[in-house]
Amino acid sequence: MKLPPHLMRLARMLKPFRGRLGLAFLGMAITASTEPMFPAVMKTLLDNGFVGKSTIPLWTVPVAVIGMFVLRGLSTFLTTYMMTWVSTHLLNILRRQMFSRLLDVPAQFYERTSVGRVINSMMFEVQQIIEMVTKVFTSLIRDSLTVIVLLAFLLWLNWRLTIVALVLLPLMAIVVRMTGKRLRKLTRDFLDVNAELTQVIEETTRAQQVIKIFGGHDYEKSRFEQRAVKLRNYSMRMASTFAATVPITQIMASCAVSVVIVIALLQSGQNQITAGGFVSFITAMLMLLTPLKHLAEVNGPLQRGIAAAEAVFALIDTPPERTNGVALTGRSVGHIEFQNVCFAYPEQTLPALANINLTIHPGETVAFVGISGGGKSTLVNLVPGFHTPQSGQICLDGAPLDSLSLTSLRSQMAMVSQNVVLFDDTVAANIAYGDPEPDRARVEAAASAAHLTEMIAALPKGFDTPIGDNGSRLSGGQRQRMAIARAIYKDAPILILDEATSALDNESERAVQSALVDLMQNRTTLVIAHRLSTIERADRIVVLVSGHIVELGTHAELLARDGVYASLHHLQFEKEAV
Numbered sequence: 217m218k219l220p221p222h223l224m225r226l227a228r229m230l231k232p233f234r235g236r237l238g239l240a241f242l243g244m245a246i247t248a249s250t251e252p253m254f255p256a257v258m259k260t261l262l263d264n265g266f267v268g269k270s271t272i273p274l275w276t277v278p279v280a281v282i283g284m285f286v287l288r289g290l291s292t293f294l295t296t297y298m299m300t301w302v303s304t305h306l307l308n309i310l311r312r313q314m315f316s317r318l319l320d321v322p323a324q325f326y327e328r329t330s331v332g333r334v335i336n337s338m339m340f341e342v343q344q345i346i347e348m349v350t351k352v353f354t355s356l357i358r359d360s361l362t363v364i365v366l367l368a369f370l371l372w373l374n375w376r377l378t379i380v381a382l383v384l385l386p387l388m389a390i391v392v393r394m395t396g397k398r399l400r401k402l403t404r405d406f407l408d409v410n411a412e413l414t415q416v417i418e419e420t421t422r423a424q425q426v427i428k429i430f431g432g433h434d435y436e437k438s439r440f441e442q443r444a445v446k447l448r449n450y451s452m453r454m455a456s457t458f459a460a461t462v463p464i465t466q467i468m469a470s471c472a473v474s475v476v477i478v479i480a481l482l483q484s485g486q487n488q489i490t491a492g493g494f495v496s497f498i499t500a501m502l503m504l505l506t507p508l509k510h511l512a513e514v515n516g517p518l519q520r521g522i523a524a525a526e527a528v529f530a531l532i533d534t535p536p537e538r539t540n541g542v543a544l545t546g547r548s549v550g551h552i553e554f555q556n557v558c559f560a561y562p563e564q565t566l567p568a569l570a571n572i573n574l575t576i577h578p579g580e581t582v583a584f585v586g587i588s589g590g591g592k593s594t595l596v597n598l599v600p601g602f603h604t605p606q607s608g609q610i611c612l613d614g615a616p617l618d619s620l621s622l623t624s625l626r627s628q629m630a631m632v633s634q635n636v637v638l639f640d641d642t643v644a645a646n647i648a649y650g651d652p653e654p655d656r657a658r659v660e661a662a663a664s665a666a667h668l669t670e671m672i673a674a675l676p677k678g679f680d681t682p683i684g685d686n687g688s689r690l691s692g693g694q695r696q697r698m699a700i701a702r703a704i705y706k707d708a709p710i711l712i713l714d715e716a717t718s719a720l721d722n723e724s725e726r727a728v729q730s731a732l733v734d735l736m737q738n739r740t741t742l743v744i745a746h747r748l749s750t751i752e753r754a755d756r757i758v759v760l761v762s763g764h765i766v767e768l769g770t771h772a773e774l775l776a777r778d779g780v781y782a783s784l785h786h787l788q789f790e791k792e793a794v
Contacts, residue, residue, distance in 0.1 A: 222525035243295035248361035252369035320536035332415020341524035348521020359507035403523040406450040413443040541621035548628040550740030552576040556608035581741040583751035586760040630703035634715035638687035644679040666701035
């Protein structure tokens, strides 16, 4: 029977560990070989030690029993240690491959995949694969060897009685096959619901303030309860399907034992079997039930592992961002040109951008304004290659972006977003993020330029103070200035500012605006702005409406034109005046 492709793939991943798997196999073989020793000792004792005068030296009994269990203990330790070594290495390899792919997937991946599903795959589903490898490999090898050794011992003792015991094997195979398909489907559904529950937990922990302010306690409890109950139902259905195999196999075993006892009594009357031989046979046969039970139970972790492997390998096999393209040499001039660029999001009928033609000169500051949904963020996100236009092209210094490597392209850019992302690390590490050899003097200069010096001086460990999850120990304005300091530290020739001062109060905004003016000197700067007062000094302002450029010019020119920009400007300042 051909193995499923995911199991074949796992088998190939285990090839580098052949040596340690071989040692584990050796331990299993030794363990299996010790199984018939106990019933053999029982036969010898009953036939030679309890009938008439004992012919067995007394010292051989403890030596045989203790030696048997010492050997078994050592072999079991060898198997467990080697299988744990292999499984933990395989776990790290799978998680490393998954994490590496997460860093390389395009932005569209996160538009269709929830964070909860990703976390569930990396933490839970991959563990199901390891459980499958450990339990299935151990059971299939050790328990199969045990069955073979015990059957050989039984055949040696009494081949007629052994034929009755052999009836168990095909019947158990039928039971396993019947439950396998149902278990696999239930496991897939279980993993889907588990991912949904993980997503609820992740969203709840991330949105604590929103939940408290908007009174979402009952709603979140309801979401959690629905998925928890659904998950429990699937667990019970899986457990009932899996547990049904145990009593069925036990009934089969009891029938076989009953028949064996009847036949053994008939043989005893004809002096074909001794008391010691009968007890030894029954003991070995009962010992045979345990490995057979383990082999039947392999179906559960096997089906869970196969279903989990589908999800894990689907993530690993997600197409990454392109890796081709020429690497830029030196510092970019910063000349950006949009040529008939069109872009549409998947499953949306209207284009987000249509026929965009725009040239941004080196060192120029260009601001993008318009009502929400006009295409500002979409247009700017095309420049670092977060999205790829369906038609037209974007050029940097005369070279089409799709001819440049993404790593090289993005090394020429720094970005400050209104949705600030910080890491659970120190102040210095966040400012110098991405630099393998941070320059402390540059870190301090960047912090000073972003007006963070006083704030950092008040921290317990200064620049070496951890700032918490996403900068949770900082205020909104401090977090935004940290992001600005990070952009200042990178010193890239192209700067993208997505409402970079949105979280600042008026005093902080004036200070940071001054820092941004210095930062934008001799850099090509793309600014997305909602507050029009922040872009009045821009070299040019692009007005976007429904994905089209409807106006282009300086602040004064657009006001004089009395068009869309002038309307937005008047409307905003009327609101601020009120």
